[in-house]
Amino acid sequence: QSVLTQPPSASGTPGQRVTISCSGSSSNIGGNTVNWYQQLPGTAPKLLIYSNNQRPSGVPDRFSGSKSGTSASLAISGLQSEDEADYYCAAWDDSLNGVLFGGGTKLTVL
Amino acid sequence: EVQLVESGGGLVQPGGSLRLSCAASGFTFSSYWMSWVRQAPGKGLEWVANIKHDGSEKYYVDSVKGRFTISRDNAKNSLYLQMNSLRAEDTAVYYCAKRRGCTSSRCNLGYFDYWGQGTLVTVSS
Numbered sequence: 001q002s003v004l005t006q007p008p009s010a011s012g013t014p015g016q017r018v019t020i021s022c023s024g025s026s027s028n029i030g031g032n033t034v035n036w037y038q039q040l041p042g043t044a045p046k047l048l049i050y051s052n053n054q055r056p057s058g059v060p061d062r063f064s065g066s067k068s069g070t071s072a073s074l075a076i077s078g079l080q081s082e083d084e085a086d087y088y089c090a091a092w093d094d095s096l097n098g099v100l101f102g103g104g105t106k107l108t109v110l
Numbered sequence: 111e112v113q114l115v116e117s118g119g120g121l122v123q124p125g126g127s128l129r130l131s132c133a134a135s136g137f138t139f140s141s142y143w144m145s146w147v148r149q150a151p152g153k154g155l156e157w158v159a160n161i162k163h164d165g166s167e168k169y170y171v172d173s174v175k176g177r178f179t180i181s182r183d184n185a186k187n188s189l190y191l192q193m194n195s196l197r198a199e200d201t202a203v204y205y206c207a208k209r210r211g212c213t214s215s216r217c218n219l220g221y222f223d224y225w226g227q228g229t230l231v232t233v234s235s
Contacts, residue, residue: 031218033219045155047224086154088154090157090221098160098170098171101155101157
């Protein structure tokens, strides 16, 4: 199975900027768009970034996404305690003919 | 307001069957691809299956092919997942998700814009 690779954990202090990386291959990130989901503890995932760098209405502009080649990243600026959550990247995989998720990154606000 | 409400989860023995349902409201259900995504306890998200807006195309992750069947009833605004020959590794919270950004023929640029609250499936003897 293909895989999107994320760091298992990330951390920062309030007000800091943190980035979470997502690495894939030509069959997924390289040829398709990347989306990011936020999952707060005990809740369902929520769409955070779509089409590489677009924010749904209601998502603060502190969250931004980017993609280059077969990698993508999520940046969170002005870190807040309520940002403490699991973050997942996702992209369509042409080999799987379905959606591939990254393993998730647990963000801790120190 | 878009709402997706799953039901049908529960405890089932290995080899058993279960049918999950997802009741959709707040959008034109028949116009969108829909999906099931699962999350094993303490683990990450795993896409399970997609179904085209008219039910004419269905796709599955390899681990459930031949055992799970995704279907929909557009007249009832409902999505289903029939799960047969269940295994311990199928234990997870199953989420129904609406997929946006798909064309009539492809869904590679789409994304999950709404999720249900999930229903827990536990496979154990």
